Amino acid sequence: MPIRKIVLDGTNGRDLTQIAAYREVGGYKQLERARSMEPSAVLEEIITANVRGRGGAGFPMGRKASFLAKDTGKPVYLVVNADESEPGTFKDREIMFKVPHRLLEGCLITAHAIGSQNVFIYIRGEYLREFEIIRAALDQVREAGLLGGLTMVLHRGAGAYICGEETGLLESLEGKRGQPRSKPPFPAVQGLYASPTLINNVETIATVPKIIELGGAEYAKIGVANSAGTRVFSLSGNVVKGGNYELPLGTTLRELIYDIGGGIPEGRALKAIIPGGSSVPVLTAADVDARLDFDSMAAAKTMLGSGAVIVIDERCCMVQLGLRVAQFYMHESCGKCTPCREGTRWMVQILEKIEDGRAEQSELDLLLSVCDRILGKCLCPLGDAAAMPVASYVDKFRDEFQRHVEERSCPFGESPLEHVFAPVDQHVPQEVHA
Amino acid sequence: MIDEIREIAAQYPDPKSAILPALRLAQERHGYLSPEAFEEVADGLDLTPAYCKAVASFYDMFHLHSVGRHLVEVCTNISCALVGAQQVLEAFESELGVRPGETTEDGEVTLRTIECAGGCGWGTVVAIDHRYREPVRPEDVPAIVQELRDAD
Numbered sequence: 259m260p261i262r263k264i265v266l267d268g269t270n271g272r273d274l275t276q277i278a279a280y281r282e283v284g285g286y287k288q289l290e291r292a293r294s295m296e297p298s299a300v301l302e303e304i305i306t307a308n309v310r311g312r313g314g315a316g317f318p319m320g321r322k323a324s325f326l327a328k329d330t331g332k333p334v335y336l337v338v339n340a341d342e343s344e345p346g347t348f349k350d351r352e353i354m355f356k357v358p359h360r361l362l363e364g365c366l367i368t369a370h371a372i373g374s375q376n377v378f379i380y381i382r383g384e385y386l387r388e389f390e391i392i393r394a395a396l397d398q399v400r401e402a403g404l405l406g407g408l409t410m411v412l413h414r415g416a417g418a419y420i421c422g423e424e425t426g427l428l429e430s431l432e433g434k435r436g437q438p439r440s441k442p443p444f445p446a447v448q449g450l451y452a453s454p455t456l457i458n459n460v461e462t463i464a465t466v467p468k469i470i471e472l473g474g475a476e477y478a479k480i481g482v483a484n485s486a487g488t489r490v491f492s493l494s495g496n497v498v499k500g501g502n503y504e505l506p507l508g509t510t511l512r513e514l515i516y517d518i519g520g521g522i523p524e525g526r527a528l529k530a531i532i533p534g535g536s537s538v539p540v541l542t543a544a545d546v547d548a549r550l551d552f553d554s555m556a557a558a559k560t561m562l563g564s565g566a567v568i569v570i571d572e573r574c575c576m577v578q579l580g581l582r583v584a585q586f587y588m589h590e591s592c593g594k595c596t597p598c599r600e601g602t603r604w605m606v607q608i609l610e611k612i613e614d615g616r617a618e619q620s621e622l623d624l625l626l627s628v629c630d631r632i633l634g635k636c637l638c639p640l641g642d643a644a645a646m647p648v649a650s651y652v653d654k655f656r657d658e659f660q661r662h663v664e665e666r667s668c669p670f671g672e673s674p675l676e677h678v679f680a681p682v683d684q685h686v687p688q689e690v691h692a
Numbered sequence: 693m694i695d696e697i698r699e700i701a702a703q704y705p706d707p708k709s710a711i712l713p714a715l716r717l718a719q720e721r722h723g724y725l726s727p728e729a730f731e732e733v734a735d736g737l738d739l740t741p742a743y744c745k746a747v748a749s750f751y752d753m754f755h756l757h758s759v760g761r762h763l764v765e766v767c768t769n770i771s772c773a774l775v776g777a778q779q780v781l782e783a784f785e786s787e788l789g790v791r792p793g794e795t796t797e798d799g800e801v802t803l804r805t806i807e808c809a810g811g812c813g814w815g816t817v818v819a820i821d822h823r824y825r826e827p828v829r830p831e832d833v834p835a836i837v838q839e840l841r842d843a844d
């Protein structure tokens with residue numbers, strides 16, 4: 259069965275970064291069509307398509323847009339989340355450098371649907387080339403007169419994972435430290451500058467032109483129940499052909515890792531799979547036939563998240579992995595609420611002791627108890643994003659944690675991957691002494 | 693520079709929103725966010741230098757201390773780590789003679805580790821002066837360092 263592309267359609271061996279090339283594959287036709295329709299009719303197509311957010315939480319885009327507060331006398335803002343920084347995820351970047359115009363067309367159609375005249379694209383600061391490509395594409399759109407009266411601002415972040423969380427992003431965009439807000443009020447009611455705001459991920463927005471082209475009902479037939487459409491899966495880790503692959507939702511992990519990704523290098527054994535970015539619970543090799551869709555992942559007690567599939571082979575120590583993941587979240591915790599700020603530090607300290615063979619048996623339980631005290635008790639989902647994966651490593655690979663305690667050392671000491679995980683205290687350059 | 697900052701600020705409904713681009717501009721001009729850099733940003737946006745510093749310190753890309761003329765950033769998050777980021781980092785350490793977080797004695801190159809750069813499938817990702825090289829293997833490192841030394 260030929261695999262149908264939506265977001266990356268037309269990119270096979272073709273450079274679509276110029277507006278003329280994008281027009282050759284039908285670009286901006288759907289914008290024209292959408293603008294000839296009533297905004298409510300455009301929104302109806304998006305609702306019918308049942309496209310769920312591609313940023314992580316999977317909330318239906320059309321429904322979120324329908325929550326926007328009406329007649330407030332304030333402007334309505336559209337904010338595109340291009341902050342992509344969930345470890346393992348690099349799909350939005352590919353969309354931006356391969357089909358910048360599809361993202362921009364999606365922005366313009368969505369803005370029409372929700373009656374917005376102001377669009378912001380918040381792009382992570384590290385993505386310099388992607389910023390340049392989007393900026394060039396936006397210049398072409400402006401020259402072609404496609405903006406109408408609308409303003410579109412490309413706003414570059416400056417290195418903070420938490421600014422991917424939607425309210426952290428809004429704070430950052432308002433010129434503050436990117437610390438999440440408590441909800442409610444939700445952004446649809448009080449978002450950017452306390453005005454109704456729709457925030458969507460790059461991939462979600464880049465899907466919109468095809469939804470208009472195919473019609474919502476036709477789009478909804480791609481994929482499986484509750485998980486309409488395709489996703490651009492980011493495949494990485496111990497796999498032969500890492501990269502981004504756009505596939506229908508419902509594809510199995512086995513198809514992605516083995517048929518498309520070429521399997522594990524040098525015939526090593528599969529040990530674990532992180533199916534949706536570093537913040538989701540881990541799967542074991544036994545789960546390799548699970549399907550990549552929202553419901554199947556929930557049934558496997560994990561999440562589809564950002565669609566980032568990280569493949570882990572037999573050489574990896576799960577304690578080290580947990581430590582590295584915990585270090586990341588500790589580094590990125592914004593510090594606003596106690597369970598996350600303190601809990602992530604505790605997690606790191608206990609995991610260090612376990613890895614070094616200094617931990618007592620009781621500290622294994624303490625680790626789980628710390629995770630438990632974080633779960634569901636934080637202001638934003640970052641706390642959960644730290645606790646869920648680490649608790650799952652202990653749960654699924656308990657023996658390995660146990661051996662660290664009993665043998666008073668890391669059983670992977672001889673592995674070529676020992677010390678694979680560099681400590682994080684090396685991020686901040688020290689003062690240069692002249 | 694104050695005029696440039698005001699021009700950026702005009703794009704936004706509230707000028708304060710321009711703080712990240714303004715800080716970036718100031719950092720590019722001064723090499724890092726020096727006290728004078730904060731003064732300029734604050735003047736341009738009608739904020740206080742302390743406020744600007746509080747915001748800047750939240751973000752990893754801003755330097756509150758002087759750094760080398762070139763920046764080598766090695767991603768050490770999990771996908772890169774699984775394919776040998778540590779070995780790449782060690783190759784840079786030995787080639788440059790510094791530890792991560794340090795700058796070479798001649799003030800030319802700062803080496804540091806970073807979190808996921810968004811190139812995980814093509815790891816190890818290394819950013820050289822903000823341009824990604826991917827994938828980088830330990831054996832590629834001497835040529836990259838040579839290139840930096842030849843750059844000026």
Ligand SMILES: Cc1cc2nc3c(=O)[nH]c(=O)nc-3n(C[C@H](O)[C@H](O)[C@H](O)COP(=O)(O)O)c2cc1C
Pocket residue numbers: 310311312313314315316317319339340341342343344419420421422423424425457458459460462463638639640643
């Ligand atoms: C800690 C954290 C980091 C996040 N990072 C991102 C991100 O980098 N990109 C993104 O699109 N969504 C991210 N999200 C999800 C956003 O909060 C939000 O749900 C999303 O942008 C909504 O768009 P969507 O409905 O199209 O997915 C993050 C959430 C959390 C809690």
Ligand code: SF4
Pocket residue numbers: 420437438590591592593594595596598599636637638639640641
């Ligand atoms: S959970 Fe963590 S990142 Fe989120 S608001 Fe609380 S401290 Fe900040």
Ligand code: FES
Pocket residue numbers: 345346347767768769770771772773807808809810811812815817
């Ligand atoms: S883990 Fe290195 S780029 Fe994502």
